[in-house]
Amino acid sequence: MHKQDVTIYDVAREAKVSMATVSRVVNGNSNVRKETRERVMEVIKRLHYQPNAVAQGLASKRTTTVGLVVPDLTNLYFAELSKGIDDIAHLYKYNIIITSIENQLVNENQTIQSLLNKQVDGVIYMSNDLSDSTIEAFDRTNTPVVLAGTVDSRGKYPSVTIDYDEATLDVFGQLYQDGKHHLAWVVGDTESSVNRDHRIKAYREFCQEKGMEPHIYGHKTNYHDGYELYADLAKDGIDGVVVTRDLVACGILNAALDAGKSVPDDFEIITASATPMAQVARPSLTCVKQPLYDMGAVAMRLLTKLMNNEDIDEQEIKLPYELMRKATTLNK
Amino acid sequence: MHKQDVTIYDVAREAKVSMATVSRVVNGNSNVRKETRERVMEVIKRLHYQPNAVAQGLASKRTTTVGLVVPDLTNLYFAELSKGIDDIAHLYKYNIIITSIENQLVNENQTIQSLLNKQVDGVIYMSNDLSDSTIEAFDRTNTPVVLAGTVDSRGKYPSVTIDYDEATLDVFGQLYQDGKHHLAWVVGDTESSVNRDHRIKAYREFCQEKGMEPHIYGHKTNYHDGYELYADLAKDGIDGVVVTRDLVACGILNAALDAGKSVPDDFEIITASATPMAQVARPSLTCVKQPLYDMGAVAMRLLTKLMNNEDIDEQEIKLPYELMRKATTLNK
DNA sequence: AGAAAAAGTGCAAACGCTCGCAAAAATAGC
DNA sequence: GCTATTTTTGCGAGCGTTTGCACTTTTTCT
Numbered sequence: 073m074h075k076q077d078v079t080i081y082d083v084a085r086e087a088k089v090s091m092a093t094v095s096r097v098v099n100g101n102s103n104v105r106k107e108t109r110e111r112v113m114e115v116i117k118r119l120h121y122q123p124n125a126v127a128q129g130l131a132s133k134r135t136t137t138v139g140l141v142v143p144d145l146t147n148l149y150f151a152e153l154s155k156g157i158d159d160i161a162h163l164y165k166y167n168i169i170i171t172s173i174e175n176q177l178v179n180e181n182q183t184i185q186s187l188l189n190k191q192v193d194g195v196i197y198m199s200n201d202l203s204d205s206t207i208e209a210f211d212r213t214n215t216p217v218v219l220a221g222t223v224d225s226r227g228k229y230p231s232v233t234i235d236y237d238e239a240t241l242d243v244f245g246q247l248y249q250d251g252k253h254h255l256a257w258v259v260g261d262t263e264s265s266v267n268r269d270h271r272i273k274a275y276r277e278f279c280q281e282k283g284m285e286p287h288i289y290g291h292k293t294n295y296h297d298g299y300e301l302y303a304d305l306a307k308d309g310i311d312g313v314v315v316t317r318d319l320v321a322c323g324i325l326n327a328a329l330d331a332g333k334s335v336p337d338d339f340e341i342i343t344a345s346a347t348p349m350a351q352v353a354r355p356s357l358t359c360v361k362q363p364l365y366d367m368g369a370v371a372m373r374l375l376t377k378l379m380n381n382e383d384i385d386e387q388e389i390k391l392p393y394e395l396m397r398k399a400t401t402l403n404k
Numbered sequence: 405m406h407k408q409d410v411t412i413y414d415v416a417r418e419a420k421v422s423m424a425t426v427s428r429v430v431n432g433n434s435n436v437r438k439e440t441r442e443r444v445m446e447v448i449k450r451l452h453y454q455p456n457a458v459a460q461g462l463a464s465k466r467t468t469t470v471g472l473v474v475p476d477l478t479n480l481y482f483a484e485l486s487k488g489i490d491d492i493a494h495l496y497k498y499n500i501i502i503t504s505i506e507n508q509l510v511n512e513n514q515t516i517q518s519l520l521n522k523q524v525d526g527v528i529y530m531s532n533d534l535s536d537s538t539i540e541a542f543d544r545t546n547t548p549v550v551l552a553g554t555v556d557s558r559g560k561y562p563s564v565t566i567d568y569d570e571a572t573l574d575v576f577g578q579l580y581q582d583g584k585h586h587l588a589w590v591v592g593d594t595e596s597s598v599n600r601d602h603r604i605k606a607y608r609e610f611c612q613e614k615g616m617e618p619h620i621y622g623h624k625t626n627y628h629d630g631y632e633l634y635a636d637l638a639k640d641g642i643d644g645v646v647v648t649r650d651l652v653a654c655g656i657l658n659a660a661l662d663a664g665k666s667v668p669d670d671f672e673i674i675t676a677s678a679t680p681m682a683q684v685a686r687p688s689l690t691c692v693k694q695p696l697y698d699m700g701a702v703a704m705r706l707l708t709k710l711m712n713n714e715d716i717d718e719q720e721i722k723l724p725y726e727l728m729r730k731a732t733t734l735n736k
Numbered sequence: 737a738g739a740a741a742a743a744g745t746g747c748a749a750a751c752g753c754t755c756g757c758a759a760a761a762a763t764a765g766c
Numbered sequence: 767g768c769t770a771t772t773t774t775t776g777c778g779a780g781c782g783t784t785t786g787c788a789c790t791t792t793t794t795c796t
Contacts, residue, residue: 120544183494185454
């Protein structure tokens, strides 16, 4: 609003040094005599001086701010990822500008451009499918980008994920081994590259190998979608499903129970991304436990390196996941 | 990193106008001749000019950024609030810097000061209990603050909530009416002002009036806390609980069921803040449905007014809630 | 003690934009 | 056609920092 009350200039005058010296003290530059530093610090404290980060950003071209691009904050999957990111960001003194993309009110390019205009030092992208124009915008500004919990088919940016192919084979293998041979994938976005290029693809190959017909139910994103989908699954004779979102899995589970089906004896369910929701459902959901917090943390750490122009050793980091056998599958 | 490639100056030169005129075009100032505007816009597009928001912020003293202070991103309660905030923020072209406070690694004052140093135009505070020093920092920088889903005992800042006193009486009234007379409050933070000054206080008065002994179980924040608490509740002869967090409520519910208790016949549960989790649990949880999205949206709208120095009519906005009678309480 | 090296400090030009003011151009009024 | 208005433009001084460079002061080494 109005002019800042106390600036670096005031501190300089009061401490009888130049602005440059105050700046050095503020930034912890070691080339300052101890007595000078103490004098300046005393004045800073006395005057309640706080550096203006905007001016710092303009002068230094670094804002110590990173952008987070996320489809939906209220999805625990992204919330957990974000928490890992946030903790590491704090550690390295970065602030986080969060931008949710699902918001149809504005278009993605515009939103990301506005993020870039804020001169963020880096971006962690958790949404699906970078558009070409978004990539151009990143290129133009030379902003480092890391993908967390998602991949891009171009392989242009480093990513932190789990091995989706392996996880897919694991879960369907489990169902198959349990004697369920009419399996289905229930996914949210069929066009995201994680789903299209990994989960669905690996599933199709698995089906082919086992001589089963693949069943894919797309665009299921909330509890009710799941609840209502169950009727279709029953009609199609499905006896085992893997579900990308556990909220949807809960819907299916409850619908199956309400329909008098016996889970896991007649019908098995596995969710491919466990959140606390999975442990709440009864019977508790067998799930792939992705190390979401760690994925976020690793992604952020990676980004700090990129922002410092350090070398990174791996471009595609895959963290270990855990298949937690709970009560919606038979005990092995 | 390096110098910005194309600046307002380049556009000005190319379009044969002054920087001032380009600035006017960029900011939609109407005092520009149509032909001039078009010429400038053409150059902007051709050169891929994007205004540097940091420089704009320094020059104009407005960053079009607001700070969000939140205890925990992975708590759906805050996530839903944030979504409401985010949508309205987008609408008004504000970006959001999110700061989670629970993070014990750094202290709250420092975190908030760093937010303020970024020159945010306003803050939405969703955590509990502003500290005096935090308030001083807000005052010093003259930053408007709105509370969402929380209150401050000083009543210094506008807030958007539901009527916690009324909601408390509602839920305990319901349990009492159902014939449950050994009631308990299971809360997270017993010292937050919402809990201390409203929920617990109203509950104590209710107990006094009905001649019941109040039971308060504090510091219960996750599923396991809830699950394990059940044993104590049973021992203490409790036959009806209200729980602030539904994740905890789910823990209690499942423990009760596992213990062979009949819900709701012998034991009733109500959760005081419903999230999608409540509908997943079986039997589905009776809950107070707070209009979280709307609370966030209203809070953000309020903040935009404050940031524009507009008058606001109400200091404490209370939105209507709904008591949803589901399956963990007797049908009326 | 004197020279060389190292450490500490100041100067002032950026950084990219906004905005009050004054000047110029366009329009209106008669 | 000539003023009086109104609309468009340009000028340039900030906004609050950082940082390369040059200049002092202090320390180190013979």
